[in-house]
Amino acid sequence: MAEDKTILELYRNGEQNQAFNLLVREYGEKLYWHIRTLVLDHDDANDLLQNTYVKAWNSLETFREDAKLYTWLYRIATNEVFTFLNRKKIINFLSISRNEATLERQLAADPNFNGDKVQMSIQKAVAKLPPKQKVVFNLRYWQEMKYEDMAEVLDSSAGSLKASYHHAYQKVVEYIKKDFDMDN
Amino acid sequence: MENEKDILQQESLREMPFSVPQGYFASLEDNLRDKVLAPKNKFNIVNVLKPAFALACSFFVIIGLGYGVIKLTNSVPQESFSEYDAIVAQVESMNPAIFEQLDDFYVEDYNASLDLTIDDIIDYFASGADDDVLYQYLASIE
Numbered sequence: 099m100a101e102d103k104t105i106l107e108l109y110r111n112g113e114q115n116q117a118f119n120l121l122v123r124e125y126g127e128k129l130y131w132h133i134r135t136l137v138l139d140h141d142d143a144n145d146l147l148q149n150t151y152v153k154a155w156n157s158l159e160t161f162r163e164d165a166k167l168y169t170w171l172y173r174i175a176t177n178e179v180f181t182f183l184n185r186k187k188i189i190n191f192l193s194i195s196r197n198e199a200t201l202e203r204q205l206a207a208d209p210n211f212n213g214d215k216v217q218m219s220i221q222k223a224v225a226k227l228p229p230k231q232k233v234v235f236n237l238r239y240w241q242e243m244k245y246e247d248m249a250e251v252l253d254s255s256a257g258s259l260k261a262s263y264h265h266a267y268q269k270v271v272e273y274i275k276k277d278f279d280m281d282n
Numbered sequence: 283m284e285n286e287k288d289i290l291q292q293e294s295l296r297e298m299p300f301s302v303p304q305g306y307f308a309s310l311e312d313n314l315r316d317k318v319l320a321p322k323n324k325f326n327i328v329n330v331l332k333p334a335f336a337l338a339c340s341f342f343v344i345i346g347l348g349y350g351v352i353k354l355t356n357s358v359p360q361e362s363f364s365e366y367d368a369i370v371a372q373v374e375s376m377n378p379a380i381f382e383q384l385d386d387f388y389v390e391d392y393n394a395s396l397d398l399t400i401d402d403i404i405d406y407f408a409s410g411a412d413d414d415v416l417y418q419y420l421a422s423i424e
Contacts, residue, residue, distance in 0.1 A: 122311045213299025
């Protein structure tokens with residue numbers, strides 16, 4: 099990507115502010131949505147995006163150009179999300195109210211969620227997926243990321259990611275089917 | 283729900299069901315720059331040693347004040363002793379015999395008080411003391 103080259107050139111020439119602005123302008127919004135679809139809450143997503151940029155900026159000096167800056171950033175963001183979700187999982191395990199109804203109530207009360215019943219059902223279905231399948235589903239379904247890029251982000255093969263997406267997709271469809279059968 | 287498998291392929295569902303606070307993305311660049319590029323406190327030896335140096339200074343100030351107070355409130359100044367010694371030394375150098383006599387006098391007098399016997403006392407009174415005094419003394423020691 100031409101932008102990656104420009105960002106790195108600016109950074110190495112000491113034009114740090116310009117390099118940083120371009121890094122945010124180019125990837126900030128995409129990274130935000132990647133994080134948001136995984137953690138759902140805006141404030142959590144904002145904090146994790148900040149952490150992602152702090153880590154990326156502090157290690158940009160050691161970035162090797164054998165990977166794309168874009169996939170490298172997604173990789174940092176995904177790791178941040180995994181760490182966050184693992185911590186949250188422990189807290190939820192210790193909490194009394196941890197079920198789908200809680201997630202539904204949380205989304206219904208969230209002023210930044212404006213989805214309909216089907217979209218609510220998709221969110222509930224995705225929340226039930228194992229962490230890796232969740233990331234694969236979100237990257238492919240919402241961000242339409244190529245499997246080759248996804249393989250770099252998740253340090254996996256494109257073939258296994260295709261299979262993983264297929265499983266996740268099936269599970270989501272099944273969940274929606276059940277959810278609406280129960281409603282009807 | 284005619285065909286749930288197809289429902290995920292609807293374009294409308296691929297739109298993010300989430301929104302962000304107004305102006306969030308417009309101010310993202312500035313917000314992130316403030317957080318990420320904010321100057322950090324770099325390691326500086328002066329900053330590390332500053333508290334220890336301040337503590338040492340406080341310690342010396344307290345010790346100094348304490349010493350000053352003791353020095354000012356001391357009722358017998360050292361100088362007075364040295365002045366006295368100087369005067370004595372000056373007198374001694376002028377007439378050493380006075381000091382020798384004084385020493386002999388005090389030493390002899392002291393020794394004499396220790397070596398006093400009953401015979402000495404009888405001799406003393408016999409040499410001219412009153413008989414009444416002598417009898418009173420003898421009555422008291424019997």
